[in-house]
Amino acid sequence: MIRFENVSKVYARGARPALDDVTVDVARGEFVFLVGASGSGKSTFLRLVLREERPTAGRVYVAGRDLSTISSWKVPSLRRSIGVVFQDFRLLPNKTVYENVAFALQVIGRPRHTIKTTVPEVLEMVGLDGKEKRRPHELSGGEQQRVAIARAFVNRPQILLADEPTGNLDPTTSLGIMRLLDRINRTGTTVVMATHDDEIVNEMRKRVVELSTGVVVRDEAIGAYGERESILPQIGSTPVLDAPGRNQPQIRVSPEPADIEAERAAEAAAARAAEAVPHPASSQDPAYDVVQQVLAEHGRTRAGREG
Amino acid sequence: MRLQFVLTEVLQGLRRNLTMVVSVVLVTFVSLTFVGSAALLQTQVDKLKGDWYDLVEVSVFLCPEGSTAPTCAAGEATQEQMDALREVIDTELGDVVAQVYVETKADAFEAFSERYPDGYQGTQLTEDDMQASFRLKLVDPEQYEVVADVLTGREGVEVVEDQRAIFQPLFLALNRASLLAAGLAGVMLLAAVLLITTTIRLSAMSRRRETGIMRLVGASNLFVQLPFLLEGAIAAVLGALLAAGGLWLGVKYFITDWLQESVNWVAYVTVGDVLRVAPLLIGIAVGLAVVSSVVTLNRYTRV
């Protein structure tokens, strides 16, 4: 689905290459974590997939297109097959949840009746049923990210790129977002997610590609985040980062009730969808059970820690 | 859907930069008023030429008594000389001259007395002070040179005069006025282009977020840029309509209702002429907006 062949990227004002001879192949339907320290080139990787940047050397193939030869008037059609989510959500503050999601379809000229049916569908899927009329500032961070995901997914892209989607969220809310991305992945969408969140990477047990100063230093089919010390050397091991709350005064992280609610709604929607489909994805995919198990455990440990 | 969506975006944009939009409207209004004035002045000049050139004629003044012109050495033009001239006009200038009218000294005195019953500047003149002439009406008034070439220097002809020359200063003034209007229009149009460019740029910057998302989800270049383009075009067209309206009012009240009433022997521009100029103004406005949009947007909202 995404193939990088010896890709290097040197920014006009960059001293060293942001990506250096990177070769990565992401298959259709895969879920890949992109990890690495700040400045290791994760966002650059995603921007190359979107053709917001062009590689200095090497070739990038996305959904069967060679991005080095694609003409600029075909770029919009490329981007219609890719959804993107960012750390800062990038919602339009003066539009409602519904309008924000509908906007993505309006601007690519989708007919009105398609929008009328697709937007509520995708909002239900992300668990925001009933909050269509809210504006972004009336939503929690987790809910805003759900809107952003709904917007990215509403056109049913083949690929979903996520640049630190949980970077602004507390761990429990992040977990909800991860379940959502996992569900999207199980519809056959290829997901590439750049992240610093080791907990999530370790629990999801998906493929991990680690970048270090623009070079791929690790590519594991079922990977873990890796040594925090080696990935984030400048920080090193700290009790706060490694085990929040252990040696510190208790910081109660109680997730937004709204997020839990959204997550529940999303789960319910997924369950309804699963009932409607004769072969539910859950029983087909062994990874799903692992995730469920891990997520359940995560809930327990967190509960234990807080209680 | 698309159209409605684009229009909503345009309306929002117009509302958001209202002051800039108003200034674009005003600048295009003023500049296009100058363009329109220049066009109307030119129309007026053409109308006057059409009217007056039909009335004017080439005067071939015959030698009077005591003329110092070399062709008049023999004294006052004789009947033979006049017949010879008639002959030349009928043969050599047959294609050019439409009509010949002979004004004798008596005719000239009659016309003079009618015009100045109390004498010219206090002197009573007599028929003998008058000068006989041929009055030639030309098929095409511009052909004066041909007539002058053929007739000047012939025996009995003192001087060949083109009456159009009388109107030259007026036309010169009108032409200069329309040139001046055109020059001012040029400067104002430049200001309009700069202002529209700035407005579109501001609008594009204030909507970076929207356009950024549009580009991310794969909106086409045209779709991203169309709202801005339309914004500029709408403001400019409003200015053009105002200019056309202003010219219409000016022509109606100043010329048709006032000048026409007081000096009614001249053909003036009419509101019909304004309506003929209006599409030109609107065309210029749209052109301005499109040119400035294309220049600006390629820099600010490229995919």
Ligand SMILES: Nc1ncnc2c1ncn2[C@@H]1O[C@H](COP(=O)(O)OP(=O)(O)OP(=O)(O)O)[C@@H](O)[C@H]1O
């Ligand atoms: N537009 C740019 N111009 C010049 N240099 C850039 C530009 N964007 C990124 N860089 C440089 O390229 C390198 C990689 O940046 P990139 O944003 O890909 O890192 P990242 O892995 O996403 O970091 P983070 O985890 O902080 O988001 C950095 O050294 C950065 O300074």
Ligand SMILES: [Mg+2]
């Ligand atoms: Mg980044």
